[in-house]
Amino acid sequence: MDNKFRLTLAQLNPTLGDLAGNMAKAMDAHAQAAQNDADFVVLPEMFICGYQVQDLALKDAFVLDCMAHVEKLALAAADGPSVGIGGPLLDDGQLYNAYFVLKGGKIIATMRKHELPNTHVFDERRIYDKGPLAGPINLDGIRVGLPICEDAWHAPVCETMAESGAEILIVPNGSPYYRGKFERRINHMVARVIENDLPLVYLNMVGGQDDQIFDGGSFVLNRGGHLAMQMPLFDESIQHVEFTRTDDGGWQASEGEKIAHVDEWEQDYRVMVQGLRDYMGKTGFKKVLLGLSGGVDSAIVATIAVDALGAENVRCVMLPSEYTSQSSLDDAAEIATNLGCHYDTVPIAAGRAAITQTLAPLFAGLDEGLTEENIQSRLRGLLLMAMSNKFGEMLLTTGNKSEVAVGYATIYGDMSGGYNPLKDLYKMRVFESCRWRNANHRDWMMGPEGAVIPVAIIDKPPSAELREDQRDDDSLPPYEILDAILERLVDLDQSVAEIVAAGFDRDVVKRVEHLVYISEYKRFQSAPGPRLTHKAFWLDRRYPIVNRWRDNG
Structure with missing residues (x-):
């Protein structure tokens, strides 16, 4: 029985649709993993094609091209460590957000995402089919659970893997930034670790895609929720972590660099x-x-x-x-x-x-x-x-x-x-x-x-x-007042009554509400920009242009 498991984490920046370029990045990560005698190199969710794919995934030709590149990668990386990489899967008329494990020139295992996010910028239920609850894969005698991104935010997915014998949880992600997001991520992952008494690896991609910027910040948690390693925010990085089997038969990650995060x-x-x-x-x-x-x-x-x-x-x-x-x-x-x-x-x-x-x-x-x-x-x-x-x-x-x-x-x-x-x-x-x-x-x-x-x-x-x-304040309330109302009205979805109860003048609130609603047609035609909050204009907040309703509470 092996008592060591060496893992390479490839926190990289894919370009959506650049299948050959993304494959080249994966091959470079594979080469670095081989130089460090790694057993398994993992890349983020949907890495072969980039993320988010949106309705491009509904084109069969695109999905088949992605799958062909995964097969090419399997052959190119036949020698050396196994590879984990995300991509779309078309199987018997069903379309999945999938994660492939490659070894010896073949795809030896395929995970299908079970929990499909359908809030904020995500609309995966209209694109993908729901995969089954699944157990771990066997990788050279070590049972590895691979919950894909949102799967790890839901206790039953990881619980099923743990009950089926998983010894380590590895979570490949395409998780975009919004202010304060990292604390939510790590709190959920610590919960999975505590619930299942298993170490967990959280791997996120970096880079921008339209309005969304993936911020990396990948990390490794040991049992008990203890942080073993933390990778940088926003930067591409390839890091290696060694797991050692403990006396009780579990696994413990070696202590690595813990890069502190900067302020908001x-x-x-x-x-x-x-x-x-x-x-x-x-x-x-x-x-x-x-x-x-x-x-x-x-x-x-x-x-x-x-x-x-x-x-x-x-x-x-x-x-x-x-x-x-x-x-x-x-x-x-x-x-x-x-x-x-x-x-x-x-x-x-x-x-x-x-x-x-x-x-x-x-x-x-x-x-x-x-x-x-x-x-x-x-x-x-x-x-x-x-x-x-x-x-x-x-x-x-x-x-x-x-x-x-x-x-x-x-x-x-x-x-x-x-x-x-x-x-x-x-x-x-x-x-x-x-x-x-x-x-x-x-x-x-x-x-x-x-x-x-x-x-x-x-x-x-x-x-x-x-x-x-x-x-500007000839036409608008002073910005300190306007912004405070907008944060409540837009970001927090508060009612007029709630905002007035917080101390704002009702006439001013109603005027701001009116301006927000009648400006929808402008936003519909406006340029994209980077998402900083969980209520950015575009995919986070989708309102009709024609709308006569007003909050008269």
Whole structure:
């Protein structure tokens, strides 16, 4: 009977649909595992194809291609340690989220995910069939339970494996980030360890896929819930852990490095940087541009872009009108200089005059107002998109979650673009994130150290500068009040009565609720952005566009 079991954990970043590239990553992990005399190398859930696949999994040709690559991997990794890798399985007309164990050139075992998540960003019940409750696999005489991601959040799946003789639980995951997610994960895994008196390995992927960023943070728990090893957040990493059979016949993981996790401000900022970096890299874009207004939102988006891609790949464009203040001109130029990125100035006065003249016969006798303000924003959007087309640079939008929530943005204007790094970050958090970035620099940032965002930008009253002396709080409640209401209304799904009971003015709450509902059509057409909370706009929160219901409680 073997008394040692060496495991290699491959916390890696797949690209969805790049089957050959993902297979190459798996082969590299296999080679490193072989060099370390590992018995088993494990890769995350759905790794062969990337995750989340969504309705791409409903194409039989795609699934069959994935399965063919798993078979190729089995042959290529025939010598050396066994391999565990996730992928879709089409079997007798049923489609499964599966996990394959490869050894000696063959697939020796296949697990089918039993618990299919159907909340927040997950919609697996409409795509996959439910696998059976299953026991462990036998790997060279060691019985290994392989609950797939959500399976380990439900006690009966792991209990069935334990009762069937599992000696170690290994959980392959595709678990995306939201603020505070890690504590929920580890609490659930500790519960499984305590319930079944078994060590547990939690392996998560890293990297961005559309709005979701997988944050890694893989770990190993010994019996009793004791942490034996913890891998980094967000970074690719291959680590090895050795299990030893104890006197009572159980298994104990060797103590390894336990990498401490950073605070939520750094995690959120890293998600915004990583999300943009992977969105660009995986779609094939190399460069970005954005409108730099001299305000705090575009300032932090420019900083995120430089940290993600490098200053040489970021173009900032100031598009001033007669309402643009000198301080905004100065602040925009200063941050572009601080970041070291390309900076252009493209005045819009002549273009606006031409549009106004063209429309004058139609608008004769009507007062100027929001229409004329939006013409400025839409002209800026047109010019930025023209530059995007001409230079082959993806346009970034800069609206924060507060603005996205209440529609304080111009559709086909400042909402134009391919990606929005701030989409799930409320305005008050934008200010704090600017302060955090000014005070901190990390190796994963490609931008310069120091206070790159001028304090004047952070401290001045927010304004769209579309009319004389305009301020955001002319049209909206102060952001500290607006954000507090939105967090309760959107993130916590509280009723109007509950929010009023918490001390907010009912008229203000009702107005905010109305703005949220009537802005749904804008969000439906808005650019994707990184998910930071469990109620991000897009897949977390799916509301009808046409909706006359209001909460009159």
